[in-house]
Amino acid sequence: MAAEAKLSHTAAMILQAISAGYVYGFSIMEMTGLPSGTVYPAMRRLERDDLIRSQWEKQSIADAEQRPPRKYYRLTADGKATLEASRKRYPLLERLISTEEAKSL
Amino acid sequence: MKPSEDRACRALQNGMVCAASYLVPADRRCEWRCEWKAELWHVRHALCGCGAFSWQAQCEVTSFCLGSLQDALCLRRQSRPAAKAAPRLSGAAGQCILRLGTLLAVCVVLARLLPGVQAENDPARFQVNPGVILIQTFASTDQFAPTISPALFRDWKSTRQRYFDEFAFYRTVGETAAWSARRAGQWRVTHASSNLFSLLGLALPFVPFPSDREGGLSAVIISHDSWRRDFAYDPDVAGRVIRVGDRSARIAGVMPYGMWRLPGEPDAWLLEPDAQLVKSSPRARGYLVAHLSPRGQAAMQGQCIWISVRASEDEDSEYYGVSFAGRLRGPWNIFGFALVLALLALPAVTSVTMGESNYSSHRPSLKRTLLRWAFLLAKFLLVAAIAYFASVDLAWWNSSNYSPVAEFAQLVWAFTICLFGFRWALADQRQRCPVCLRRVTHPARVGLASRTFLGWNGTEMMCMGGHTLLHVPSLPTSWFSGQRWMYLDTSWEFLFADSGAW
Numbered sequence: 001m002a003a004e005a006k007l008s009h010t011a012a013m014i015l016q017a018i019s020a021g022y023v024y025g026f027s028i029m030e031m032t033g034l035p036s037g038t039v040y041p042a043m044r045r046l047e048r049d050d051l052i053r054s055q056w057e058k059q060s061i062a063d064a065e066q067r068p069p070r071k072y073y074r075l076t077a078d079g080k081a082t083l084e085a086s087r088k089r090y091p092l093l094e095r096l097i098s099t100e101e102a103k104s105l
Numbered sequence: 106m107k108p109s110e111d112r113a114c115r116a117l118q119n120g121m122v123c124a125a126s127y128l129v130p131a132d133r134r135c136e137w138r139c140e141w142k143a144e145l146w147h148v149r150h151a152l153c154g155c156g157a158f159s160w161q162a163q164c165e166v167t168s169f170c171l172g173s174l175q176d177a178l179c180l181r182r183q184s185r186p187a188a189k190a191a192p193r194l195s196g197a198a199g200q201c202i203l204r205l206g207t208l209l210a211v212c213v214v215l216a217r218l219l220p221g222v223q224a225e226n227d228p229a230r231f232q233v234n235p236g237v238i239l240i241q242t243f244a245s246t247d248q249f250a251p252t253i254s255p256a257l258f259r260d261w262k263s264t265r266q267r268y269f270d271e272f273a274f275y276r277t278v279g280e281t282a283a284w285s286a287r288r289a290g291q292w293r294v295t296h297a298s299s300n301l302f303s304l305l306g307l308a309l310p311f312v313p314f315p316s317d318r319e320g321g322l323s324a325v326i327i328s329h330d331s332w333r334r335d336f337a338y339d340p341d342v343a344g345r346v347i348r349v350g351d352r353s354a355r356i357a358g359v360m361p362y363g364m365w366r367l368p369g370e371p372d373a374w375l376l377e378p379d380a381q382l383v384k385s386s387p388r389a390r391g392y393l394v395a396h397l398s399p400r401g402q403a404a405m406q407g408q409c410i411w412i413s414v415r416a417s418e419d420e421d422s423e424y425y426g427v428s429f430a431g432r433l434r435g436p437w438n439i440f441g442f443a444l445v446l447a448l449l450a451l452p453a454v455t456s457v458t459m460g461e462s463n464y465s466s467h468r469p470s471l472k473r474t475l476l477r478w479a480f481l482l483a484k485f486l487l488v489a490a491i492a493y494f495a496s497v498d499l500a501w502w503n504s505s506n507y508s509p510v511a512e513f514a515q516l517v518w519a520f521t522i523c524l525f526g527f528r529w530a531l532a533d534q535r536q537r538c539p540v541c542l543r544r545v546t547h548p549a550r551v552g553l554a555s556r557t558f559l560g561w562n563g564t565e566m567m568c569m570g571g572h573t574l575l576h577v578p579s580l581p582t583s584w585f586s587g588q589r590w591m592y593l594d595t596s597w598e599f600l601f602a603d604s605g606a607w
Contacts, residue, residue: 037171037173040172041183052404056139071139
C-alpha cells in the first residue's frame with residue numbers, strides 16, 4: 001500500500017488509535033467512540049491492505065490473568081507511512097487521540 | 106446483585122455473539138467468534154466489573170453484542186462475489202409484492218393510529234340489544250331525518266302495544282351551553298328519555314348522582330369531542346354542574362369515542378323524564394327507538410317492520426322500523442359488498458382472461474405455472490387488504506359518531522380501489538414473463554400500421570432474464586388477436602447478465 005493512499009477519516013482514526021497504543025478492539029472503540037459494527041470491519045480492511053497486523057495473545061499469559069486471550073493489533077511499516085500521510089490530510093487527528101494519553105493509562 | 110437477571114443477560118449476549126458468528130463465512134467463523142468472545146469478556150469486565158447489577162451497563166454490553174451482528178453482516182456482504190452482490194431486481198415479482206406489502210403496512214399502521222378508525226373497528230360498538238329498532242314515518246324520503254313527534258311517543262307509550270314492549274325518544278336541538286362563569290358556546294343537545302341507553306344496551310361508565318333526583322338536576326352526558334374541545338380532557342369533569350339552555354345539569358360522564366351510532370351528532374345528551382320531553386313544541390320532531398316484543402320480532406320482514414296506525418276514521422299513518430343490526434353494518438360488511446360489486450364490474454373495465462398464446466409449443470413447467478397463479482392470487486389478496494384498510498382510513502379517520510356519509514365514503518373508496526387495483530393486477534400479470542415473473546421491458550415498435558394486411562404490427566417487449574419475448578398487436582386481427590409469448594432457448598442467455606436472478 002502506497003504511503004499516498006487516501007484513507008477515510010474513520011480508518012485514519014483507527015490507525016491513529018492503534019499508533020497511540022490502543023491495541024485492542026474494545027479500547028479502540030472506547031477511544032474513537034465508533035461502534036463495534038464500524039470498528040471491526042474497518043480493521044479487517046486495514047489488515048487486508050497490510051496497514052495493520054493482528055496477533056493473538058499467548059494462551060499462557062491469558063491463563064495467568066484468568067481471562068480469554070485477546071487479539072491485539074499493531075501498525076505495519078506501510079501503516080505508519082499511510083498514517084503520516086493521513087495526519088497531513090487530517091491535522092486534528094493527533095489532537096483527537098494523543099499518544100501521551102494512551103501511555104498514561 | 107440479581108443473579109437471575111445477570112445470568113439471563115449473559116445468556117442473551119453470548120447467544121447474540123454465537124448467532125452473529127453463524128453469519129460469518131465458515132472459514133473465518135471460529136476466529137471471529139473467539140475475538141468477539143474475548144472482547145466481550147473485557148467489555149463486561151470494564152462495564153460490570155464492580156459486581157453490582159446495572160441495567161445501564163448491561164445495555165451497553167448488549168449494544169456491543171449488537172455490533173457483532175453488524176460486523177457479521179458486513180463480512181457477509183464483503184465475502185459475496187460482485188456479480189451476485191447486486192442482482193438486478195427491477196420489476197421482479199418479489200419487489201412487486203414487497204411494495205404492495207409496504208403499502209398495506211402503511212394503511213394498517215394508519216388504521217391503528219387514527220382514533221375514528223379504531224372506534225369503527227371495535228366490535229363492541231356494534232353490540233346493541235337485539236330487537237331494538239328505529240321507527241320513522243313511511244313518508245319520509247330521508248331515512249336519517251327526525252320525523253316522530255313527542256306526542257306520538259307519549260301516545261304509543263301510554264297505550265298497550267302488541268309489537269313493542271319499551272320505547273325511548275330523543276331529539277336534537279341547538280342550545281347555548283355554559284360550562285363555567287366565563288365560557289359558553291353553542292352545542293347540539295340531544296334531549297333523550299332516561300331509558301335510552303339502557304334500551305340500546307350501551308354499557309356506559311356513568312356516575313350516578315342519586316341526590317340530583319331530589320334537587321331537580323338532570324344528568325348530562327357530554328360527547329368525547331366536547332370533552333376534548335371544551336374541557337381539555339379534564340379527568341374530573343364528572344360531577345360538574347353546567348348550564349344547558351335555561352336549566353342546570355350535572356355531567357354524569359363522557360360518551361366513549363365512537364360509541365354513539367344513531368342519527369345525529371350531538372355534543373351532549375340530556376336525560377329527561379318523559380313528561381319533560383313531551384312538553385316541547387308540537388312541531389318538534391325526533392327519533393323513536395323501540396324494543397320489539399316476541400310477536401313484533403316474529404312480524405319482522407328481514408331487517409324492517411311496517412307499522413300502520415289508524416289516525417282517524419278514514420286515514421292511516423304508515424311507519425316503518427329498521428333493526429339496528431341492519432343499520433350498523435360495520436366496515437367488514439360494507440367492504441364485502443364493495444368487493445362483490447368490484448368483482449362483478451371488473452369484466453367491464455378489463456379483460457379478465459390472460460388472453461395469450463405461444464408462438465411455439467413450449468410450455469412452462471407446472472411449478473412455474475403454479476407460481477405464476479400464486480403470484481396473481483397474492484396480488485389480488487394484497488390489493489383487497491389495501492382496499493379495506495385504505496377505505497376505512499379515508500372514510501373514518503375523523504368520525505367519532507355514526508355517519509352515513511362515512512359509510513358511503515367507505516363503500517365508494519373500497520369499490521374504487523378494488524376495481525382499479527384488480528385491473529392493475531391483471532394488466533401487470535399480462536406483462537410478466539411466465540418463466541421468471543419479471544415485467545418485460547424495452548418496448549420496440551415492429552411493423553407498419555399501413556401494412557396491417559401484409560404483416561403484423563405492434564409492440565415487442567423483452568424479458569431481461571432472456572427467457573421470453575412478448576408480442577402485442579396494436580390492431581387485433583383475426584389471425585393475431587391477443588398477445589403472444591415467444592420462449593427463447595438457452596442460447597440467448599449469454600446476452601443477459603442476470604438471467605438467473607428473479
